[in-house]
Amino acid sequence: xxxxQAVVGPSGGGESVDEMKEMLLGWIERDEEKLVDFFSRFIxxxxxxxxxxxxxxxxxxxxxxxxxxxxxxxxxxxxxxxNVVGGFECASPGRHLVFNGHIDVYPVGDETWTxxxxxxxxxxxxxxxRGACDMKAGTAxxxxxxxxxxxxxxxxxxxxxxxxxxxxxxxxxWGARYLVEHNPEVLGDCLLNGEPSSPYSYRxxxxxxxxxxxxIATPGAHGAYTHMSPSATxxxxxxxxxxxxxxxxxxxxxxxxxxVIEQIEEPTERAQGKGAYATVTSVTLNIGTIHGGLxxxxxxxxxxVEADIRLPVGVTKDDVMERVNEVLxxxxxxxxxxxxxxxxxxxxxxxxxMARILRANVKALKGFEPSPILSIGATDARLWRWRGIPxxxxxPSPTHMASADEYVExxxxxxxxxxxxxxxxxxxxxx
Numbered sequence: 001x002x003x004x005q006a007v008v009g010p011s012g013g014g015e016s017v018d019e020m021k022e023m024l025l026g027w028i029e030r031d032e033e034k035l036v037d038f039f040s041r042f043i044x045x046x047x048x049x050x051x052x053x054x055x056x057x058x059x060x061x062x063x064x065x066x067x068x069x070x071x072x073x074x075x076x077x078x079x080x081x082x083n084v085v086g087g088f089e090c091a092s093p094g095r096h097l098v099f100n101g102h103i104d105v106y107p108v109g110d111e112t113w114t115x116x117x118x119x120x121x122x123x124x125x126x127x128x129x130r131g132a133c134d135m136k137a138g139t140a141x142x143x144x145x146x147x148x149x150x151x152x153x154x155x156x157x158x159x160x161x162x163x164x165x166x167x168x169x170x171x172x173x174w175g176a177r178y179l180v181e182h183n184p185e186v187l188g189d190c191l192l193n194g195e196p197s198s199p200y201s202y203r204x205x206x207x208x209x210x211x212x213x214x215x216i217a218t219p220g221a222h223g224a225y226t227h228m229s230p231s232a233t234x235x236x237x238x239x240x241x242x243x244x245x246x247x248x249x250x251x252x253x254x255x256x257x258x259x260v261i262e263q264i265e266e267p268t269e270r271a272q273g274k275g276a277y278a279t280v281t282s283v284t285l286n287i288g289t290i291h292g293g294l295x296x297x298x299x300x301x302x303x304x305v306e307a308d309i310r311l312p313v314g315v316t317k318d319d320v321m322e323r324v325n326e327v328l329x330x331x332x333x334x335x336x337x338x339x340x341x342x343x344x345x346x347x348x349x350x351x352x353x354m355a356r357i358l359r360a361n362v363k364a365l366k367g368f369e370p371s372p373i374l375s376i377g378a379t380d381a382r383l384w385r386w387r388g389i390p391x392x393x394x395x396p397s398p399t400h401m402a403s404a405d406e407y408v409e410x411x412x413x414x415x416x417x418x419x420x421x422x423x424x425x426x427x428x429x430x431x
Contacts, residue, residue: 020155024148024421027200028414032131036127036410038064039140040120042064043129047103049169053080057103061143061164068147072162075183076172081166085179086146086184087159094157096188097427099146099420100176100380100391101139101195102168102373105131111404126407137408138194138395139164145420156428161186168380171341176380180387188216190354190427191391192420195360196398197373198271199412201365202358203393205257205347206382207280208311214239216292216333220301232303233292235333240287240305242327247281250321251314253347258314260350260372267371280374283320284310288305288307306340313345313374343378346385354392354427361422365415370394376426388399394419 028035045057058074061084065072072086074179081104108117108130115121118131127137146162153160164184167175197203216235221228253261265277272280285307292303309320328334349355350372359369381391396412 020152021422021425024152024425025418027148028418028421033267035144035414036122038144039127039137039408039413040122041357042136042140043120043127043131044118044120047104047131047166048107049106049167052104052167052170052172053148054082054103054166055080058082058166061103064143070147070150075179077178077182078167081172081174082177083166084162084164085177085183086162087185088150088153090156090158090160092157094428095190096159096161097424098161098163098186098188098191098352098384099142099167099181099191099424100163100191100384101135102143102165102175102380103139104166104169104175104414105134105136106169106402113404115405117404117406122410125410126411127235127413128405128407130406132406132408133196133396133398134401135195135395137413138196141194141395141413141416141420142192144417145424149424152298153209153424156425158428159188160424160428161188161301165380171343171378176383180383187384187387187389189389191381191389192354192424193379193381193391193393194395194416194420195375195379195381195393196395196401197375197393198397199362199370199415200368201267201271201371201373202355203379203381204355204372204374205313205385206345206378207313208317208343208345209378210309210311210317210342212307212309212324212339213338214307214328215336215338216303216305217335218299218301218333222295222298223295223299226299229299230333232333233290233302236292236303236305237292239327239331239334242330243285243307243324245327245420246285246309246320246323247283249315249319250310251281251283253312253314256349257347261374264371264373268373271373272376276376281312283312283315286310308357310376311345313347316344317342331349336430343382346382346388346391347374348385348390348392352390352392354390354423357423357426358392358394358419361419361426365418365422
């Protein structure tokens with residue numbers, strides 16, 4: 001595969017599961033340098049979003065799939081944001097596993113990098129560059145796992161689908177959202193995603209979000225004539241403080257999730273940083289932007305506040321809006337509330353079949369079992385979970401994600417590939 005050599009899948013029957021898995025691991029070990037090179041060159045194929053043009057990176061993926069003679073098609077409702085959809089039927093009927101990863105990455109700002117952010121530099125046991133952990137390591141894993149398993153499709157049951165999508169970083173309409181709404185063949189029975197999670201945890205759910213733009217209007221006045229008009233910006237400041245009321249909403253997650261939440265403080269903070277446990281289990285409020293005032297000596301007549309409210313599993317948009325409306329009742333100066341974005345929180349069985357498979361394979365590879373956790377940020381896996389399809393995330397650590405010197409440890413990248421290959425094999429062979 002990656003070595004460029006023609007490889008014939010195992011012939012005849014009779015191989016044990018252990019023998020098959022050892023063969024898969026042997027292929028990965030043989031190809032390690034080329035797997036790292038694939039990852040490095042994938043980073044070099046720039047795909048910042050915004051602006052969202054993934055043409056170069058999509059071309060890189062298609063070149064690989066063409067060389068390997070792997071089946072795929074492009075779904076491109078927006079020409080510069082194509083989605084790569086691959087798929088093949090296995091030798092006998094069975095379940096349908098879907099891989100998902102995104103191609104676009106965050107843009108690069110003015111920050112200083114040790115290595116050029118688009119170099120894909122391989123140094124100090126790491127691969128460096130924008131999108132390394134979010135999520136070109138994970139998407140590369142999906143593509144390469146798809147290729148490895150295609151070799152042995154006559155040993156598998158069911159169907160395997162690859163979705164490498166655009167337009168994820170802005171949660172836009174042209175990527176995975178478009179696929180699940182217009183291409184039902186990508187839904188399947190289970191989703192596996194390689195977003196960063198850390199080797200020590202897998203994610204079975206994530207917070208939702210509610211973005212609101214709140215406009216405050218007053219008559220406005222000369223800055224010295226404060227008796228003539230309330231200040232829209234000062235009113236906004238009081239409103240912002242009062243909106244903290246949403247953070248006191250008590251979540252009521254499903255019982256299976258509630259039991260896990262009680263046990264996951266340590267792995268949550270190991271994967272997402274100190275303080276992450278409190279963040280992932282509660283409603284949070286961030287005021288992303290405040291626009292108000294024209295000049296220092298004018299009393300502002302308008303102010304627009306944009307609020308980013310994150311919803312844990314067990315809290316809905318309706319719960320939050322009930323509390324927001326209670327606050328707004330005390331502010332007659334508010335003239336409009338616009339919803340800028342909304343995703344409900346999502347979760348699936350924390351110990352479902354794919355979760356058990358992942359845990360067993362990581363235990364065999366590394367000697368520990370990863371813990372189930374919930375994600376603070378959003379992934380495309382939510383789109384499958386909303387449709388009742390279990391979606392699990394297992395990938396490398398989120399080191400410097402969306403900031404300077406983003407990187408992935410080569411050992412973690414190769415471990416992610418091994419885990420996905422073995423877990424997909426198990427899912428597509430078990431009764």
